[in-house]
Amino acid sequence: MSNQSSIFRSFLISYIIILIIPSLAGYMSYRTSIAVTQSVSIENSLTLLQKSQQMLERRMAEVEGFTRQLALNQDLYVLMNEKTDPGEGNVYGIWKIMKEVMVYGQTNDFLQNYYIYLRNANVVLTPGSAYFRPEHYYEKSHYRDMSLQEWQSSILGRTHSREILPLTPYVGGGAETAVLTFAQSLPLDSFGDEAPATVVVLIDQKTIGELLAGVKERYGGWTYVSDAEGRAISALGTDERAMTAMNGDANFRPNKQNQWYGDDLVITMRSDTTGWVYQAGIPRAALMQNANRIKYISWSVTGAALVVGLVVGWMLSRRNSAPINRLLGLMREQSGKPEPAGQNAYDFLQGNIASMLTNNRWLETELGRQQPLIRDAFLKRLLAGDFQTREELQAAADQANMGMAPDRGYVGILRIRGYAGVKTVEILNELSAARLLLKQQLLEAGMPLHMTDSGADGVVLIAEADGAEEGRAKLDSVLAELADALFHDYKMTIGGAFGDFFATETEVSRAFEQAKEALAFADYAQRKGFCWHDEMSKESTAYYYPLETELRLIGALRAGEEGEALRILEAVIAHNADNRKLSPEMAIQLVVELRGTLLKLLDHKAFADSPMFETARERILALQLQGSLAQVEAEAADLMRMLGAIVAGKKQDMHNKTVEGIKQFIASHYSDADLTLYRIAEQAERPEKSVSSLFKEVTGTNLSDYLEQVRIDRAAAMLKETAATVDDIALQVGYNSSHSFRRAFKRVLGVSPSLYRQSLE
Template sequence: MKLLWSKFSPMFRRFLISYLIILMIPQIAGYASYRASIEAARASSIENSLKSLNLGKEIIERNLLQVEAFTRQLAINQDLYRLIADPKPLDVYNVYGIGRMQRSLSMYSSTNEYLSHFFIYIPNYNVIITPTTVYYRPEHYYAANALEGMTYEQWSENILKKPHFNEIIPLRNYKREISSNVLTTVPAITFLQSLPLNSFNKPQATIGVLINEDKMANLTQHIVDQYGGWTLVRDADGNVIFSRGIEQAEAQRLAETYNRDAHQVQPIEGGRLLLSIESGQNGWSYMAGIPEKALMTNADQIKQVTFAFTLATLVLGLAIGLVLAYRNSAPIYKLLSVFREQTSEPSGKRRNEYDFLASHIHHLIANNHSLENALNEQIPLLRDGFIKRLLTGEFYTTRELEAISSQTRISIQNTQGITGLLKVNGYASLDSEETIQELGVAKLIVRQTITEWNAEILMTDWGTDQIAFICPVSDECLEQAIHHCESELERLRELIYRDYRISTTIGTGAAYEVWNDVGRSFDEAKQAMDYAIHCGADQLVKFEDTLKENEMYYYPIESEQRLLNTVKAGEVQEALRILDQLFVRNFEERELSYEMVQQFIMELKGTYLKLDESKIKLGDSFTDEYKNCVASIQTTDSIPALRGKFKRLTEEMCMEVVKKRSSTHADTVQEIMSYIENNYGDANLTIYRIAEYMGKSEKFISQLFKEHTGENLSDYVEHVRINAASGLLLESGQTIDEIALTTGYNSAHSFRRAFKRVRGISPSVFRKMDNQSG
């Protein structure tokens, strides 16, 4: 068990122990609840037994009260009173009076089961009257109903002649005649009452009620039957009134040793509980001895159910704990392994896993914060560089534009607007430090004023005394938005002069509708600014104002450079957009002379010939065909024909560039694969090393490899190493540690994890499976 336990990782063991501790908490609570249930069941059984015993007591006492009431009724019976008080008649036996009294007694025997057998002794006639007969001699009655252990003389002296007041003789056997000359022994108690009720010396009559023990004891018999115990009733003098389920001698001993001051429930010998109730009516003690095992019958059922449920809960909880411990420890263990693979911590001096992770994560967070702070410090410079690249038209793809804008936190949601150039007048010569500081303050005031008007405007310094800006507008009506923007710029120019006496000139280009067209718009803004400076204008000058006096064709060097760059990048849509823009500006917005048209077409042909002379390595067949296509363009062709020919040239060149780039990238990927195949045994073979060898950035080769193979570069390195290791496991006798070092892993542990991640089994199992199949 100890060996099996040691095979689990410390992280797994800690999780499992935690879950087991959590599992034991409800088990402990369940045990406490179980004990409470057992006690409750025991208390309930005792309470029910006490209730049953008390119910029997109440019924017995109620019947005894009825017996007492019977004697009181006889005390006022006129027939009986005449028999005991009046002088004897001429008839010595008074047969009529005694017979009438006997007949009246027969009715009482049916009112209470305790009155089934009673007698009245009348000394005046020396007779005993019962509900069934009249004994003219007491000895005759005694002969039929003799008390055990008492002679007739004793019986006559103690029972008939002595005065009695609600006296009860404890349980004794008496011989009772059940048929002619047939006697049976019946245990009974005897209730005695002298008449009249206040007679204290010589009674005039004695009433005796013989109560069968069965009639009283049956009221507590169910306790004996249910629990297998015994019941006992004793009087205040310690005499046994009756008992059930216990020997007479034992009953007498318990009656004599019973302590009336003890608790209702107390343990006694034999594993029994003694339940007792004291009567406030006659001082009797009602006792019941019940085995504790019998009381615990319901508790045993609870015990069995609780044990089964607890066992099932433990098994299920242990299974769930194992699953949860593995599921929760596995990610942490993997993370821990990754950290340890990247550190040089000695394996023999490893700290607690959580402390290890906490320190390294803290280190990562601290480095991340430092890097974030450094980046935040660089954001103003990045933003300024991004704006300058936008203005010079250096972005040729939308993907590149979106990537850099997200880094600089500049929103490019609005894809249309205008660009402009603002010049602070009066600072042509900066011959002193004071003048430079004054110009800096003036430019700061201008920036703040424009920012207060529109916070979305992008601004950057352009030259010494100029500020370039990009003003995005909403995507609604472009013409109205541009007009509003230009009006606001003119208002701001006047506001700056009025409040700060700073004279400014603003030149704006035509609107742009995509971000890649910002460079063209800014070129026009510069032309507008040059025109304003040439005219000495101190106002806002639009690019369209410069066209009124311009009969030259439109083909600035910036547009030519953007066209060349987009074609070299293979961005056919952007290249066609720039080409269409040149034709619109020259043939739709201008009316060029024939000479200007020829010069423009020759310039454009020269641009396309530059593509052939550039560093793009195209095939010889395509180069010759391309040159022939450029040469076939004649300046005398119609404008639509010229536009179509240049469009086809653009599309063909872009397609060839893309094809060439794809081929070049495939060669690059193949070279990367070859380098990995030859150097996978180097433990320091990382993406950085591969990028350094290829002379390209890590991001470039990672994206390129993913695009061409669909697999991450790091995963490919791992697969190459595992494939080589698999061959060594099957074909060589090297140990796993030696194979790990041979295939570029720093430790056998990291090798085993990588092998199982790729193959799904451990290296040792992989080797055994091959040996078994062989």
């Protein structure tokens, strides 16, 4: 019980200390936050005003860019330079220009209301209409305090160069507002009293106000923008008269960035680009509101946190001490003894847990010892030629934690001599120790090696080498030193045999077979030391075509790996032609074996249904030795290419059927918004990545692009044939959002759905 209460007290005291420290830090933070709240609010307001300034100037730059684009429009250039009578004009050209400029208003809300005046035709072009009588346009949309004659003389009758008129009352669409006017004559270099054309952009005060509404929405203050001459550009929450009075007050300094004026904190900025003055006012109450809130929240939260923290600390102390007490009881029960005198509960637990960790590390070590068994199994499969493809081989190498499989080098069999026919337990133990010693010496030789046992007295090694001659020379040197060292130090005699150089991973089994063949020859000829395969092949008249090579050749052709099959054929022919002195009878027998291999392959179902079956069969039966083995190799290689083409054709037909099925599935399910690559892959019974790459390979188009094209084509047809809304059509062709549908439609066809429908009218 004393132990339990002491653990509980330790936890409770720790929690109380944890509560006190942040409470003190919170109080200091509270004092600091009160002092900086005002400065932070000022900085935030300044940032909001700067962002509003940047957005407004960027929008105005886009308006200016709009007039520059019109100045470069060839169709507009032709229209404004045509010789025509007033009130008349090129109707088609005017319609074409209206259609071209209509899209500008969709990208910039500052371009919602603009018109182009063509002086030669005395026509006013707007995004939706053309007025051959300007007075008709001015009847619908006009400045409240400007007559028609004043408008014609001051706006249409003068030359303008990026001219911005101040905020002016304006009547349009049955409602009155105030607008900012941007005027530009075309061409851009026009001068004099008249220009061929004039572009006028009317920017609603409400649109400008939306860009400057951040300060007012956040603090309930006001914003005001004026040009370099002090004329109003935008006013939100105030008016021009009040701002004129403030800026003219002797106590107000217009060039100071922030200052108190009355109960408002006034922030002032001047644009280096346009010379406009941006001003914002924040009420004092709004600035101090955050500070008062911080004060109230700080005291409330701190008091509540202390009370709740004490309750929670007490509960956590009980809960957290309970498992330790139970763990202590379990440790005492398992160890059968109480804590040693003078040792607290934590030390007792530490000792027992340390013992458990030691046992766990021992278990991990035992598991790690299994890794060599996996690596040894991989090497045995590699030597046996069990892998049909490089992908399968590399996957097994990764599983064995070998990284890259050996792809260039030599395979050899080393044998400890002097133990033939002896199989007692003592001898087997001695051989086991000798093999370990041999492996250790090989590892210290400095060559990249992979080793596995071969019987009780042998070791198979795979020595990696970059080149045939250099690798063989180094092996000879290493083996000679190894044999001398083993004999001198341990009176151990070794011998062995090596196959030819292998250049790919799949040739390892061939080199291993050569090593076994060379070892058998060395035993038969009673040769000592180390024997190389090419040394014994000169004394042999039998052809070389082992069973595992034949199986690998058949497997490569069935898998469609034509290049691998041709490489195996080349290796077999080269080995028999260059390294063996074959009699004509043996050469004929080799050709018969190759012919039998091709006939076995032809019996596979992939070839039986091919229209080229009979042709291939006749050519295989006609394969015979009529000259050199090189001629046989050329004919056999051509036959393998024919068989490879049949396999490739079968695969291509299967791929085409799969892609056609995918297209049919998309055609019947494109309207489903949940149609995903996963569902398409599930229907095609293939992995998602495989379906995507297969569709791209066969059609040259990404699967997602094809699905989008099908949906947009159907949507275009519905826009042409039906009166359904764009939102309804978006849902019917498989889009959850009309916004994403509009973006996709414009990406595929180059125009928005609304403009596409209008172009069909």
